[in-house]
Amino acid sequence: MSITKEVTRPVFPFTAIVGQEEMKLALILNVIDPKIGGVMIMGDRGTGKSTTIRAIADLLPQIEVVEDDIFNSHISDFELMSDSVREKVQNGENVNTAWINVPMVDLPLGATEDRVCGTIDIEKALTEGIKTFEAGLLAKANRGILYVDEVNLLDDHLVDVLLDSAASGWNTVEREGISVRHPARFVLVGSGNPEEGELRPQLLDRFGMHAEIRTVKEPTLRVQIVEQRSKFDSDPYVCLREYKEQQDQLKMRISDAQTLLQNVVIDYDLRVKISEVCGKLDVDGLRGDIVTNRAAKAFAAYNSKNQVEVDDIKKVITLCLRHRLRKDPLETIDSGTKVNLVVNEVFGE
Template identity: 60%
Template sequence: MARGVASTSSSASSSSCSSMRTTTGGRSNTRSIASRRWNEKERQSFVDRRRNNAATSLAAIAEPGTEGYVENETEITFPFVKIVDQEELKLCLIMNVIDPAIGGVLIMGDRGTAKSVAVRSLIQLLPEIDVVKGDVFNSSPTDPQLMGPDVREKFQKGEALETAKMRVPMVEVPLGTTEDRICGTIDIEKALSEGRKAYDPGLLAKANRGLLYIDEVNLLDDSLVDVVLDSAAGGWNTVEREGISLSHPAKFIMIGSGNPEEGELRPQLLDRFGMKVSVATVYDVDKRTDLVMNKIKFDEDPKAYQAECADETEALRARIQKARDILPSVTISRDIQLKISSVCALVDVDGLRGDIVVTRAAKAYVAYEGRNEVTQDDVEKVIGPCLSHRLRKNVTDTMDGGFKVKLGFNKIFKGDAMDFTQDSKIMAEIIEEGVKEPEPEKKEEPEEPKEKPKPKAGAWDPSKMFGRGR
């Protein structure tokens, strides 16, 4: 069955597209949704699936005793607080929960390094938000910029909006998804049963005011990447299809993960992520053992293990909520802002997005620490993940991006590119070892020939026989 294509853009002037072209054997075959004939079995199967999906969506905001309420609606995930090592990864994820405007996190690393586990366990720390009950766009009851079209119309008319509490949603984009599933499409059920066209929201609508997670982001089709990027940039998704034109808010934190061995990301996609973290395999024997034992214990009884970590998880959630409350009052001096821009210019960061992200991340880190003023040390803590993936690529330059950012920070903030703090003592030792002149090799003196052992008295010596006559 051919699917329609949604035209997604940050502005209302998006180009429209009525159907999707599928190529088979070198020939283009275009077919509209309206022209597809369904038999009764197919139609009933589709209606049942739509009802199940609707019940699942309702369960996200349903309350006890109401239709669609599910007691254990949240998937049991590995506790975030029990992820061993990977401190930079956990910090970047927390910073984005504190300030979603940072722009998300890209996590690249080896197989089996808890990339997906860390992202999925982040749902335990997400705060609750107020939404309009029963609205598929997770509309805010007070902010028109975060309202779906139907709720905004009611809000403008002054009608009362029934509200409910829900945890910030996390929506995962499957690797084999389609453009229709991401953007939304025509609601076939209403088209068949009521004879009218209606919009069926996609993943971008469900991710509004939440997180959009793309696992194996480097393997996602380029056309789908463009759709997600357009919505992430403007915060709106515009769909024009089959005589329907609809725009809805799509403000979300984009989180991606992948293995660099399977392919690199396009520079356009790299720049859209606020922060990038490179995750390596843990080789410390004690840490590896702790991680393995934690995982085995979780697999044996997930609910009991999560209950053991409930106090730690609740303490971290409360700390994040406190940081979100402090964030608006955090200040940064103009001198530090000038130095941040100087670092970005020195290391050849394209555009201004890097300057903005570093400033926002530094403020979020200060709020997480419970303070109100950004210092030089706070900038040093976050500047690497914010800029390392934004540098211009040079095939002849073998220096790591994070190390180059570190040198630029030291040059601007400390006056000496080689001035490393105690936190970077290991890096300083590596540099000293690399620039040290090699010691001259000592020439080995030739060994003196060993004296032949003298024959014992009375022994026959054949060498004395040469030159003698008979």
């Protein structure tokens, strides 16, 4: 078994980020349980969206992958391995592995569908009978994080493709009757500025959570943020050493939560109350109910509990529902406040 060590430029430590608790919590919960369905982060320019997303990827423990495999295949989980690796494993062949950092893939705004999904070399397939697949960004993002900045400016068709892959965990490419399928299990993170346009409601609904971030107004906090950034830019390694203990603690906490998650339970009466909140808010479909249940379990696991309590639900439910409410132009309160009012009514203060 071989071990690889990647040399990368320093990344701003996640635990050094001041404020933006909502965004940080949404990212942590999606890392604990990727099936929550990703995060949409909407907020002002220059509020540290990209910095925070890169920082969470850097924080995660390394993963074991099959060596020289373009899909970052898992060595034992069939849901996370390519067909060729599965055949080798089933045939009892020896498969070498390597350790890599969790993949963090940026999707550029001008990306084509071929660049995202990958392509099949038709000429080679027809002349030589060899199925050659050129991996796209979805293959590189398997078992990692796929980040789309300015997702509200991305072509709707591409957003659909991303969301379908994120939901199913697989990407299928078909050309001229030739088909290739590979695992594409990733945490989808989108960010955008509301001033540049909103996402269509049916696309927004497909993101598990929606975090809203605002520019910090408190002068002392602003100074603290500027000083942190300046310190990191002048000597990143000093800053990394300073936060190493906090980073390691959070890394361990996330890892423990991932292990504990499958044992977390949520009582029937709490599940009924979650659905009651969704019903009173007139949320279309059942995605809101499902995501809130998942997020509450992930939050309980994050706090080392194997039983979901009311406070766990209250902490995550706004993140899970605010973007699923029907927009009313005459509404005087924002969607987050509306969710909180109904939650307090159903669960009690």
